[in-house]
Amino acid sequence: MEGTRPCAERFMLVGPERVFYAGLLGRPRKRTLGSFILFCSMEGRLELSVTGEPAVTLEAAVLPAYREHSIQSEHRCVIGVLIEPESVDPASLARLEAAARAMDQAELAGRLRAAYRRLRAMPLKHRLSTAAFDAEALGEPLVPRRVDPRIARVLGVLGERPGDPLSAQDCAALTRLSVSRFLHLFKQETGHSFRALRAWKRARHLLNYANETINMAHLALDIGYPDSTHFSHSIRRFYGLQPRAIFSGSRELEIFRSGEAAGP
Incomplete structure (x- = not known):
């Protein structure tokens, strides 16, 4: 499924609790990210294979942390929002997952691509706090987890x-x-x-x-x-x-x- 069109501006914003990635997908085999992830292709659709489930073709996807899967993309580049689950209140993360799964895939992909455009144009993106990152990438801040x-x-x-x-x-x-x-x-x-x-x-x-x-x-x-x-x-x-x-x-x-x- 991987296309040949070049990527637009590629960047990654890495914070202690969040990552925003817009770059090449490559040809990954099965992977098991330790982050909760929302992702879509830069353009077009993805093919997602979650271990133990049939492969599906979709516009955007959401996966919990440590869920083994593999993906292919119609475009060479993908957009991904990675959230460290131990940093978020479980109920808040569950609401985000439920809302993302209930959302029309094209709408979710559109939101991720719009977040990419906003962050790409932001001159001081590296100064974003976790709450500000959430507002830009997700629409509102997630509730932090209270930890001993x-x-x-x-x-x-x-x-x-x-x-x-x-x-x-x-x-x-x-x-x-x-x-x-x-x-x-x-x-x-x-x-x-x-x-x-x-x-x-x-x-x-x-x-x-x-x-x-x-x-x-x-x-x-x-x-x-x-x-x-x-x-x-x-x-x-x-x-x-x-x-x-x-x-x-x-x-x-x-x-x-x-x-x-x-x-x-």
């Missing part, structure tokens, strides 16, 4: 220093909890296991470097992987692409980084 301060501290470390060799034992000591109690509380407060979320934060950190010329082995170590093999396997599992394919397709991608998260 001990778990919030761990989430802060995972987000700011994903390359640190942070184990469950380390986090239990940081929170002054037993390991079993910490793991239980972490999943209760975030909706996901510590191991799964830690792995995703490391893979997500790659996005900050995707358009740079960089040594892959050094990058793997910098973002917390013991070697290039583990790095390649993890990135392929989350994104459906080898790291080199991601970097190759991102050479002309402009990346804007923002650092202000939503308050509790």
Whole structure:
């Protein structure tokens, strides 16, 4: 389904709790993003295959975090809004998902494309807070999740220093909890296991470097992987692409980084 028409201006806005991506899709195999995602093709339709379900052709799609799937697009470029689920009140995220699924696909695709045009023209997009990002990309801010301060501290470390060799034992000591109690509380407060979320934060950190010329082995170590093999396997599992394919397709991608998260 992939077309040959060139992409318009390609950019990615990366914040601690949100990502807006407008760029090449490539040819991903099965992928399992750790973010809740809304996406559409830059033009035309997508073919979406969710593991365990029949393939469908549609204008726009919504998927929960950690849902294995693969996509193809009629256009070379796609638009995606990635939302870190542990940053959003579960009821607020459920309402967003329900509203997106109930919406006409063409309308949802039109809204995502309109958000792309607005953000593309915005000179200081990297200064957007999470709430301002939501207003631009989704129409209104999502309600932040209230998290136990001990778990919030761990989430802060995972987000700011994903390359640190942070184990469950380390986090239990940081929170002054037993390991079993910490793991239980972490999943209760975030909706996901510590191991799964830690792995995703490391893979997500790659996005900050995707358009740079960089040594892959050094990058793997910098973002917390013991070697290039583990790095390649993890990135392929989350994104459906080898790291080199991601970097190759991102050479002309402009990346804007923002650092202000939503308050509790």
